[in-house]
Amino acid sequence: MxxxxxxxxxxxxxxxxxxxxxxxxxxxxxxxxxxxxxxxxxxxxxxxxxxxxxxxxxxxxxxxxxxxxxxxxxxxxxxxxxxxxxxxxxxxxxRPNRKALGISQDRLTEKEFLNGLGLQTAPFAAISTADDLTAAVKGIGVPSILKTRRFGYDGKGQVRLGSDADIGRAIEEMAGSDAVLEGFVNFSHEVSVIGARGLNGEIACFDPGENLHDDGILRTTTVPARLSGAQKADAVLLTGKILNALDYVGVLGVELFVTPGGLIVNEIAPRVHNSGHWTQNGCVIDQFEQHIRAITGWPLGDGARHANVKMENLIGADMDRVADLSADPGVALHLYGKAEAKPGRKMGHVNRITPKD
Amino acid sequence: MxxxxxxxxxxxxxxxxxxxxxxxxxxxxxxxxxxxxxxxxxxxxxxxxxxxxxxxxxxxxxxxxxxxxxxxxxxxxxxxxxxxxxxxxxxxxxRPNRKALGISQDRLTEKEFLNGLGLQTAPFAAISTADDLTAAVKGIGVPSILKTRRFGYDGKGQVRLGSDADIGRAIEEMAGSDAVLEGFVNFSHEVSVIGARGLNGEIACFDPGENLHDDGILRTTTVPARLSGAQKADAVLLTGKILNALDYVGVLGVELFVTPGGLIVNEIAPRVHNSGHWTQNGCVIDQFEQHIRAITGWPLGDGARHANVKMENLIGADMDRVADLSADPGVALHLYGKAEAKPGRKMGHVNRITPKD
The missing domain is CATH 3.40.50.20 (Rossmann fold)
Structure with a gap:
């Protein structure tokens, strides 16, 4: 019941x-x-x-x-x-449950879980020592990227390796934390799916959005994303697979690399996700309400998209643009009420609306 | 400045x-x-x-x-x-200023102000005594409606007169309050305009909505309203006239009766208005944000409508329908967080969205 x-x-x-x-x-x-x-x-x-x-x-x-x-x-x-x-x-x-949280807290566990479901990830290897890293770089190659297994966000806790010479510095930067080496993926663009699963197991996904990052921080998400019908179906089906495997309740963000060989899962986030902010002005029910509906045992809402949307994050000094943005037709502002606009700090976002294709 | x-x-x-x-x-x-x-x-x-x-x-x-x-x-x-x-x-x-508030607090002052602008209202007469009322009923006729000059809302403080025999009871119900007798207007339907005026004098109006009342309480607002192009232009122009005359800053609700002889102003409300709730799901900027923009000296937002909307109030026992409504596609719920669902109490509303005509 x-x-x-x-x-x-x-x-x-x-x-x-x-x-x-x-x-x-x-x-x-x-x-x-x-x-x-x-x-x-x-x-x-x-x-x-x-x-x-x-x-x-x-x-x-x-x-x-x-x-x-x-x-x-x-x-x-x-x-x-x-x-x-x-x-x-x-x-x-x-809600979401501890299993989802445990898996997404650890990059290594997350990748193993995804591969276990038959989903593609970037090639990876667990790294604890310089010797581990030397061996892994041989197998995975450069360029590649060393990431802490835990507590990374917005590009923090990551070191890029351009050659073997970077191994020593990279291990130093991890400061003894367990890490994962990830091979670079040759992708054309990144998309994400904001999926939701209700307490009764029903699943709903918003239209995939296309993401642009700068320096590890999301800059824009655009819907519709550039995806073929088959790619879109793949993206939604694999999100459903993850939600079911985790017996998940709530909203989940799934970041995907689009490659000629199919979709590769970059990472999952067991929560509402920055790349889903466009839903606030593109759908009757947004990702935030969808999450609340799921965790309270309510039916999932109608996430149909009624507009094309470009979401842009306002980061640090972007707050100087607020006066101009507030006068821009078709732009919805969403500010976060943070006192100080420090560099790199997410201060708000705008959703720019145009008629649906 | x-x-x-x-x-x-x-x-x-x-x-x-x-x-x-x-x-x-x-x-x-x-x-x-x-x-x-x-x-x-x-x-x-x-x-x-x-x-x-x-x-x-x-x-x-x-x-x-x-x-x-x-x-x-x-x-x-x-x-x-x-x-x-x-x-x-x-x-x-x-903001809005004291003048707007003073005028809308008093049905008599409000009607005199509107007539002074050349706008039509229902025929009316000031009533303090039974003699006033007897004389007024002779001029205005029955059916007509006696309303307190001040502090009425949602049909409260109103008595309907069907014949001269009702005069005594009507005066009694006013309990010594000054009142206004209003003649009935033979209208086909009621519409309202949610207008806004910025601190710099700019004006913007949302599309007029069509209102249905039951027992003095708004039940539904539907956009688009049934109005000809000329009627729609009239509705917007007269709203602008009122906003300018009051040197108004903020959102104003204007209720209008549609008659063959033109639009007749029923009443104005110097605030966001129940009949403007549809803007939450029909526009990028809703009436609430528009009001905040106006009173803070920000530019008014883009109030273009992107959907057809039917807003329905949830009153009292309508809360029993929330479970069903929450599962209804295209329906956005807006509940008010009130503890007790008393009869006649506005508990929330829903906006039902369909593609724009």
């Missing part, structure tokens, strides 16, 4: 950044209240949530109290410490 | 109901924080606002403290007591 949370229930969100903020707004549309758990002060999500708990993830009392006052717990980022989740889960269900 | 409030500024909202709630969400998209002033406890807007002040409108200290911590003040309903506004305005600008 499926537990559908009633209107008025409270959703606990771990992390108070922009994703938590937009989840809270979406939850309000369905009549839910949100409580934010966030170690940092003045989190963006707190400006649009019923309640904020400011406490570190190591504060067991705060975690227990939080879990006792919410009906379901979700998270806006995948690096929540395991010990905190253990405590929370004693009291309250966590 | 126009003061454009910077991202991060705080907007004070008088009233914590659903309109304040949706204003706060819209403000968050532009990077503003909202503070809610509301006498009642646990207001719906408080669930998605940075701060809530719970105090009566007679609490001068609370009003002064509130005004001192916000950058601009707006309101979600037109019956804010004048004395409270006097105190707030010592410290902080109130």
């Amino acid at each position: 499926i537990d559908r949370l009633p209107v008025g229930a409270t959703i606990g969100i771990l992390g108070g950044g922009q994703l938590g903020r937009m989840l809270s707004v979406a939850a309000s549309r369905l009549g839910f209240e949100c409580a934010i758990y966030e170690p940092g002060s003045a989190p963006p999500a707190g400006q649009v949530a019923a309640r904020v708990v400011t406490a570190p993830y190591g504060d067991e009392d705060a975690l227990r109290a939080f879990a006792a006052t919410v009906d379901v717990i979700t998270y806006e980022f995948e690096n929540v410490p395991t010990a905190a989740l253990d405590i929370l889960e004693e009291t309250c269900p966590i | 126009i003061d454009r409030l910077p991202v991060g500024a705080t907007i004070g909202i008088l009233g914590g109901g659903q309109l304040g709630r949706m204003l706060s969400v819209a403000a968050s998209r532009l990077g503003f924080e909202c503070a809610i002033y509301e006498p009642g406890s646990a207001p719906p807007a408080g669930q998605v606002a940075a701060r809530v002040v719970t105090a009566p409108y007679g609490d001068e200290d609370a009003l002064r403290a509130f005004a001192a911590t916000v950058d601009v003040i707006t309101y979600e309903f037109e019956n804010v007591p004048t004395a409270a506004l006097d105190i707030l305005e010592e410290t902080c600008p109130i």
